[in-house]
Amino acid sequence: MRIVIAIIFIFIHLASFAQVNRIEPLNWWVGMNNPNVQLLIYGNNISKKTVRIDYPGVELIKQQQVENPNYLFLDLKIHPDAKAGKVSLVFQEKGKKDYVKAYELKARDAAKRALQGVDASDFVYLIMPDRFANGDPSNDRIKGMADQSLNRDSMYHRHGGDLQGIINNLDYLEELGVTALWLNPVLTNDQPLTSYHGYANTESYYVDPRFGGNEAYRKLIEECHKRGIKMIQDLVHNHFGTEHFTVKDMPMKDWVHQWDSFTKTNYREQVHMDPYAAKADKDIMLNGWFDRHMPDMNQHNPYVKNYITQSHIWWVEEMGIDGFRLDTYAYNDLGFMAEWGKAIDAEYPKMTYFGETWVHGIPNQAYFTKADKISQGIDTKLQGVTDFQAYWAINEALNGNFGWMDGVVRLYNTFASDFMYEDPYRNVVFLDNHDLSRFLSVVGEDFNKYKSGIAWLLTTRGIPQLYYGTEILMKNFASPDGLVREDFPGGWKNDKANKFTAAGRTEKENEAFNYVKTLANYRKNNPVLQDGKMLQFIPEDGIYVYFRYNDDKRVMVIMNSKQESVKLQTKRYQEGIGQYTQATNVVTGANIENLDELDIPAVSTQVFELK
Incomplete structure (x- = not known):
């Protein structure tokens, strides 16, 4: 007793x-x-x-x-x-x-900010940590966490990938020519289901222990910085997970947007710029929940604003983050995002960030960017966007119809509209990501189209981003999205093949890897493909020609979207060619002695450095 x-x-x-x-x-x-x-x-x-x-x-x-x-x-x-x-x-x-x-x-510690700022000089590699490599099996399950799943045969369960797995494969990424990593969110996601993707964080200051926790994140960033590789942190302003402690026990009733019954967003970004938009529609877009387990944060609440903004500053200062990717940007309150941008810029003038703008139409996309040219009335400070308009344009260029409005015309038209941005070179161009069908599948597993798209990605304006595994021909369609989030072969101890090594890849996979590697490293070592000016010509008969140039070099890019090879007469492109008379094929190394007529293979994008 x-x-x-x-x-x-x-x-x-x-x-x-x-x-x-x-x-x-x-x-x-x-x-x-x-x-x-x-x-x-x-x-x-x-x-x-x-x-x-x-x-x-x-x-x-x-x-x-x-x-x-x-x-x-x-x-x-x-x-x-x-x-x-x-x-x-x-x-x-x-x-x-x-x-x-x-x-x-x-x-x-000023040294942590030495690499800060992701720009057109970079080549970004996007990784879903749970699906890339398992470097520490001891953290596959953490006692007490809600999601105890571990099943690589299920697209919805955790697979065990972690930050140590990424550290173990930095040599591979460096060889490929990567200069920046973008990881899907690494914060603790203690949701009971599908917690692997990270987009419903339940902590704001802790990396998920199944990824290795804060110390593993610190170690990864330090190892990246030693190699000159930058770290982009994926931020979610719009929503937390339902298991976040401030949601389970809210400081005040209006910490999140609450409705009489569950109300999902209408996913219609048009209400931002529609002069005739109904207030009810705008309320649902901005205040509706992204999903049942993703409550919408009330970004008019000053405590919420402070809590979110300070946590992001903390990660920069504590870990040495170099850039941010902002998830579901169009669902945020733009007034708050303007305040957030000012707070970040004030502390970190070199810091850069780009927003996910999965919207339809070039004006709709440009609307969200910093000091845009179309009078939206709020300077959101958003420097660049994930360029979905360029994404749809390259797909049409490779898969579209031919004739007067052939596929490459949309690509031309997209870049002709770059006047809407303060700086289109800050936009992130891509062929696929964790939400989209993999590029190889989109082009019907046509290897020539695949190479043509890669060549465009690494020579066009903007910041190129590659999704993990694209370089080794990983494929599938995003229906459901888990199918495009498969494990990187070789990232687990007992995998049948290790695609991180040349010996583990097939001949075709090595050809793809080396193709990406060659162009990415050429781009890395030649500023002309980073911040060089761009000159494009109106496409004719399925042929799209553009140039990248600066005071030191000039690169000519020719995209033939047709199913037959062409002998291209170059007199029309003299403005781009200038006084140059010869060229070198950047990929093959072959020399071209006469620029008057060029043999361009079917369904290909040829990259020539003019001599």
Whole structure:
């Protein structure tokens, strides 16, 4: 009996003092451009406490109670003379002993931001971490997490890929010519189902332990930076997962958008720019939930705005992130995104970010970008977009009809509309990604079309992005999307073949890999294909010709979308050719002694460096 009483006494004693379960951000820094930071304090009835701070250079501006007594929000100002160290947060309540929590202020590390900024000089490689490589089988399942699935035969279950698996294969990526990695979200996703993809995060400051946690992420970024490879973090402003602690126990009722009954977004970006849009339609687009397990965050709520923005700044400062990809951009409140952009730019002038704009029509896409030319009225600060218009155009160029409006005309027309962007070179061009059918399948497994698309990707304007496995001819259609999220062969110990090595690839796979590698490394070493100017000619009879040029070099790209080879008379393109008389085929190395007439094989894109 005495033992039981003692245990109860100890439990009550601890409960009365251990009020704080979380403080977020986990830490902060001295010397930030914005001296203000808002701490979210979470704990049982923590609002009963008052907080005192006595630390030189740190001022508690305001303590804010909200509807839920389990939350306190502390507004701190960190003055320029503040030093790095442990700040004591003293929680006080009448009749109870003071409770002290240490909050760390760190010194900033400028070296982490040495590579910051992803631009047209980069070649981005997109990885879904759960499906790339399993470098640490010990973290395949984590006790206590909701999703305990581990089944590589199921497209909906976890497969065990992790960040160590990526680290183990950095040599492969470096050989391919990759200069930046974009990982699908790595934050903890403790949802009970389909948690592998990461787009319903349940934590804001922790990498999923099944990927290796924060330390594995730090190690990956450090190893990438040693090789000159940048890290792009995938951010989701629009929604959290339903298991996020701030959703399960919300600070206030309007933390997320709530409806009388479940209301899904209508997925119609047109309401942003439609001069006749019904307010009801716009409300559903912006405030409806993306899915049942993805509650829509209320981006008009100042606490939500601070919580989201500060978490993103934290990842940059803590880990050395070089760029952001912003998920489901069109579903966000554009006023908030403008505020977010200003906050990021103020701390990191070299930081770049691009938004997913899965929309239809060039004006609709340009509408969301920074200082656009079509008068949307809000400078969202969005520097670039995932260029879906170019994606649909290259597909039509390779698969479309021929005649007066042949497929390549849409490609030409798309780039002719680049006047709508402040800088179209900041747009990310791609052939496929984790939501789309794989490129090889889209072109009917036609290897010539595949190579033609790769050549376009690595020579056109913008930032090229390759989806993992495209270089080894992975295929499938996105119906459902899990089919295009298969494991990279060789990423698991007992895989039958290791496609990370030339010996493990078939002859055709090696041809594809080497084709990508050759063009990507040529691009990497020749700024003319990065920030060089572009000159294009109106397509004729299925032939599309464009040039990339600067003061040092000139590259001529010829896309023949027809099923037969052509002898191309080049007099029409003299403006691009200029005084050059010879050329070298960038892929084959073959020399061309006479530029007056060029043999262009059927269904191919030829890349020539003019001499």
